[in-house]
Amino acid sequence: MEMNNTCFNANPQLDKYFLPTMYGIEFIVGLIGNLTVIWGYIFCLKDWKCSNIYLFNLSISDLTFICTLPMLVAHYGTDNGWTFGQVMCILNRYILHTNMYTSVLFLSCISFDRYLLVVRPLNPHVFQKKLNAIAICLGIWIFVTLELVPIFGFISNRDTNETDTTDCLDYASSGDPSRNLAYSMFLTIFGFVLPLCVMLFFCIQTARSLKKIQRQFTKIQVEKPLTLVILAIVLFFIFFTPYHVMRNIRIASRMRKSRLSECNKLVIKAVYAVTRPIAFLNSIINPIFYFMLGDKFRELFFTKLQSIFSRKAAMQECQQRSINKSGVQMSSAG
Structure with a gap:
């Protein structure tokens, strides 16, 4: 079908410049941030709470996804098409969506945990036991993995006749749009909308509880935790909502009955x-x-770094003294 001459197609420019630039920035910043956090949790934090378990799993999920971004940068930033094979194409898109929906569920668990910390600080809930937190995290990984199994039938590795190259299509551009739309709506509702409602409910309840505490105990400062609670739901909404809306619209636009x-x-x-x-x-x-x-994590993290650098400086000073002592002894012997 011929396009109107006045219709400007921005997709080639977005694929070649915008996507690789954004993915490249996300890879560099995300790799440094998540590796720092994982290192900090392993070597700095000794007393793990259930919230730390959820956050650690969240960081593992993010790091796994971050490690797939160089393939997307190479794919979109060059004219060679997808050079990593069909298996890696499907695996790359699968990890991408696994990260998205495990992150959503881990964030929902964190919002519930913070609600319990505010409402019942002295009476731990069964949800806040470490073994239960580990079991919940394991259940999230299994649930999301099973939830995304059908995506293997939609992601395609297509040969483009125009350039004789192979292109790894994104999820919304792959498969039969009629079946794909139904599955995409399923993911949107159960993978995004319901967890969003859970987060929203507990964030509102947490904010109300913090306000109530502030009215009862005027000397207690709740501005920071209240700001973090509000910011959490705002960022969650801003990041994920446009993607899910446009993904379904994109799939629907590919259907034959679309006018x-x-x-x-x-x-x-x-x-x-x-x-x-x-x-x-x-x-x-x-x-x-x-x-x-x-505050606690940041304090432990920088204390650990300071001890490492102090130890390193002490070792270097000791080595220097040994060298100087050896030099004096050799001079005396001479």
Whole structure:
């Protein structure tokens, strides 16, 4: 079908410049942030609470996804197409969606845990036991893995006749759009909307409880935890909502019964492309937002770093003294 001459197609520019740039930035920042957090948890934090278990699993999920980004940078940033094979194409998209929906569920667990910490600080809930937190995390990994099994039938590794190269299509551009839309709506409802409602409910309840505490005990400062609670739900909504909305619109635009013009389809595809890296910004914000803003973690982290550098400086000083002592002894002997 011929396109109107006035219709501008921004998708080639987005694929070649915007996507690899965004994914490259997310890889660098996300790799540093998540590795720092994982190192900090392993070597700095001795007394783990259930919230730490959820956050550690969240960071593992983010790091796994971050490690797949160089393939996307190479794919979109060059004209060679997808050079990593069909298995890696499917695995890459699978890990991408696994990270998204495990992150959503881990964040929901964290919001519930923080609600319990505010409402019942002296009476731990069964949800806050370490073994139960481990079991919940394991259940989340299994549930999301099973939930995403059907995606293997939709992700395709297509040969493009125009350039004789292989292109690893994104999820919304793959498979039969009629069946794909039904599955995408399922993921949207059970993977995003319901966890969003859970987060929203407990964030509101936590905010109300903090306000109530502030009214009863005027000397207690609740501005910071209240700000973090509000910021958590705002960031969650901003990152994930545009992607899920545009993903379903993109799939619907590909259906045969769609009466959209080719120009409108290109616009939808372009907007959907913009929302994809925005959704994955969550993986680089998590270590900053959920870890570095924690006073206890930050204190333990920098204390550990300081001890390492102090030990290293002491060893270097000791070695230097040994060298100087050896030099004096040799001079005396001479």
